[in-house]
Amino acid sequence: MLPNRSRLSVLIFLVPPLLLYAVAVLLPILQSLFLSFFQWDGVTDMQFVGLGNYVYLLTGDTVFWTAFLNTLGYLVICLILQLGGALLVASLLTMLRRGRELVKTLYLLPAVISTVAIAFLFQRIYSLEPAGLLNRALELIGLGGLQTAWLSDVSTVLAAVSIPEGWRFTGLYMLIIYAALLAVPQELEEAAKLDGASWWQTFWRIKFPHIRPVWITTTIIATTYALRGFDIPYLLTNGGPGQASELLTTYMYKTAFTSTDYGYASTIAVFVVIECLVAVGLILLLLRRKADA
Amino acid sequence: MTTTTAPRSSAPRRSSSRLSPPPPRQHRRLNVQRTLTSVVVALIVVVQVYPLAWLFLTSVRTEQDFANGDPFGLPTGFTLENYSRAFSTGNLALNILNSFIVTSGAIVLIVVLGMMAAYALQVLGFRGSKFVRGLFLIGIVVPVQIALVPLFIDYAAVNLLDTYQSIIIPLAGFSLPMSIFLFSSFYEYIPRETYEAASLDGAGPYRIFAQITFPLSLNTIVTVVMVNSIFIWNDFIFANTFVLSDGLKTIPLGLQNYIGAMGKVDWTATFAAVCVSITPLLLAFLVLNKAMIYGLSSGGSKG
Structure with missing residues (x-):
């Protein structure tokens, strides 16, 4: 603590940031909690319904459960692409002699591009008529039978809207994991190799435990970001066809701004927050416990 | 890019092996491994970046070229008309x-x-x-x-x-x-x-x-x-x-x-x-x- 500080000086530095944060983040969270107990369309009088919204959400709303399962699917695909892809490319990169900077730059490029641009791009990539990049590539490698309209096929649409999100940020996580891998002491690796450890053993027994703290942080960031994923599914399919690519976030958005059901939309929003908190708790529990074992 | 650098880095070693005794087997295996790694990384990067390159190529294609052409083909002509539109x-x-x-x-x-x-x-x-x-x-x-x-x-x-x-x-x-x-x-x-x-x-x-x-x-x-x-x-x-x-x-x-x-x-x-x-x-x-x-x-x- 600074010796000459006064209480006033603390307030002068602390109050402005706290004020912005309260208006933009804290107050809206409380308001959402409050609204989630009401039925309100923004025009007529608010009607207190107690836990009614929550009861309907969990027991009566089939769209909600579809959206929830879709969100889990979206999460799994994003995590595989982002974390799996990041770990793979980062460890390959540590074995390269040259061109590491170039690979890092190119791999990160998609992270700089807006979701609207990405949505346009993938709309063309998935296109069937005329054949987009994906369908054309399938034809070229002799898998023409697999061609489909990826965004209007109920069985493929969820994967189709998840992949762009995974693709977009994999470079970012790769950078973080790569930096962590570089920090693993060389002596450990060499000692393991001298003892005859295979590449795979060196990786799982030496390197991975070393980067575990960073891995936990990265998993948390990737998970919370995937759970709040909204832009790409909203822009590409708006949840359709039917509810095949509806996520909790797109469902909440439509409930709020298309059906103007502010109360119920807030209930869904509160659920998304709880879901994020539970996910973070689970990750900490699972990954930390493994570290102790 | 990475694929081109890999063979280049192994070339001088091969020529020097003519003067000195042949390198132990493990070294050659490391070289193969390194080249393979480079190729895999290059492939991943191409897949990752190709959509963006395609985005740019499409923006300088003529409309007919886009409508009829192969999405993997190079543009038949270069035009900035899309930009003015x-x-x-x-x-x-x-x-x-x-x-x-x-x-x-x-x-x-x-x-x-x-x-x-x-x-x-x-x-x-x-x-x-x-x-x-x-x-x-x-x-x-x-x-x-x-x-x-x-x-x-x-x-x-x-x-x-x-x-x-x-x-x-x-x-x-x-x-x-x-x-x-x-x-x-x-x-x-x-x-x-x-x-x-x-x-x-x-x-x-x-x-x-x-x-x-x-x-x-x-x-x-x-x-x-x-x-x-x-x-x-x-x-x-x-x-x-x-x-x-x-x-x-x-x-x-x-x-x-x-x-x-x-x-x-x-x-x-x-x-x-x-x-x-x-x-x-x-x-x-x-x-x-x-x-x-x-x-x-x-x-x-x-x-």
């Missing part, structure tokens, strides 16, 4: 200006308020600072969607809907915690003695902030600015919710208009517009590449 149908210049205003407004708030809060929490210190830190942590975990409905209602009540401020406030608010944590983890490393010496010379908390803490923060400021610029420049959800009039639309919203405005989508012009819209950030990224990569990797591991 993109500028004449949309409001690209205005959209870019709006994005600049929103991004710089939010960034200034994030940097200045972030430094102030970190200074109060880390350097000045006070009772209850742990609690305040906890409050800021909420903003990192909680998804932004929770704020949409309440802010929409609040803005409507105070006539802030459809203004620059309506986008700047939540963008800055939700990015503030990360900025505070980056600044405070840096302030931890400024030695106590520096502050004590300044205090003995009679400097108060304001002078110490202006003359010691702020000048030392420059590197962290660069990190904070760059990491946040990407997310704020590309923001879609807040702008889409709070902005209604065409005059205030940022780049992501402006792009979205290309579908509605033309009924049947003019893809080559749309792709030209997309190329224009990503250029400012892409240029900044390529020029400041090193600093940005450093910022992103350290920002993630510290968060």
